[in-house]
Amino acid sequence: MLYKIPRLYDSHGHFLATGQFASGLHLGSLQKAEDLASVDENNPAFLRGEWLVGFGWNEKHWPTPPHKDLLDKLFPNRAVFFARKDGHRSWVNSKALEYFGIQSENGILIEKDHLRAWDQLPNYTKTQQRAHILSACKEYNKGGFTHVRDLTCSESLWNLLVEMSDSKELTVALEENYTTHDLNDLDHMLALCLQAKKAETSYLRMKGIKLFYDGTLGSQTAYLSKPYYGKTSEGQGSALWPLEQVEEVIKKTWAAGLEFSVHVIGDQAAHDMVALARKISAAGAVGRLNLEHAQILRPETIQMMKPLHVRCHMQPCHWLSDQVWLKEKLSDLYRYVFPWEALKNAQIPMSFGCDAPVEPPSFWRNKKALDESVAAGIKKFTGDIAVIHSHPDKNFADSYSVIEDGIVKEIVFDGRRLEL
Ligand SMILES: [Zn+2]
Structure with a gap:
């Protein structure tokens, strides 16, 4: 089947991390923690300042869980920071803990600690950052995309993007958002957004502020209205922010004329945010x-979205990775998972993306997930995937992509035919 899609859009990704992931130290193939012994800690592509930094470990099938003692033994002279596959945890050594000023028995940092630690890592050099940006452009183009919405902006990233946009090195058009981790950094982030807005280019737009209101299903930290596995003992996840504080973030962000984006995977997290946005509106x-x-939405939450200026950003490809445990873990709530058809029927605007580097950026994997999930009881999406996957603004970097049976055949980005 052949698709020709204008402005093929990945509406949720982590742009720089995608480039870093593609060109840096990849830990996804580790069979056990001890396999790290073969890592060359002096490879310049693996270093961030003097730190050894890697991505993508997943301890699921390891005989023993990750522990800081092993990192201390293998890399006694470097601070080490390894981000987990889901982007919500990191595994660090004692040198790193000392630097962060965080106590941890096993060297595993979770959620807010993890994100704060990530923010404190030494900067990549400008040469490394440019290479990461080009590598990210390539990864997105490989998946067919010309338009990307990035949730993880930084001041140095934005400045480099402006430079590379002016010199026409970018082969994707980007929307940027800053992630805020607590109220203390909000005013600074808002100021950066407003300053960036004045420097927008034909390929670059600054959108606003994002925060994490809950965690992930994989680590059972997504905030559900019912307990995991239907068992009270498993807990139901929880909110990462008090509602009064989110209220302040939303009010200030909207007052600045910016968009507010919030990570909500569990149905209760989404419900809280929709109810709060209604109250503020x-x-x-x-x-x-x-x-x-917006991976699990109750019907009443979807109804409550109707008067809001809301858009749901979903990643069908997560279904491909999560399907093995999804039904068991969600129990009664499974009937509300991946509600793309319910959103379509309620006429709530929605866009699809891939959450790279958690999943590879790929239009075709999303299509595959939509097709294959039907057999697992997910309601068939009867909308047009080409429309949902297209950037809604016709005036943003005129482009199209041609994809046939999973193969990207042609991309024209702003009048330039890209080499694939
Ligand atoms: Zn994400």
């Missing part, structure tokens, strides 16, 4: 709400 504030993942 009812008091007269107006702004755009982006629900990231």
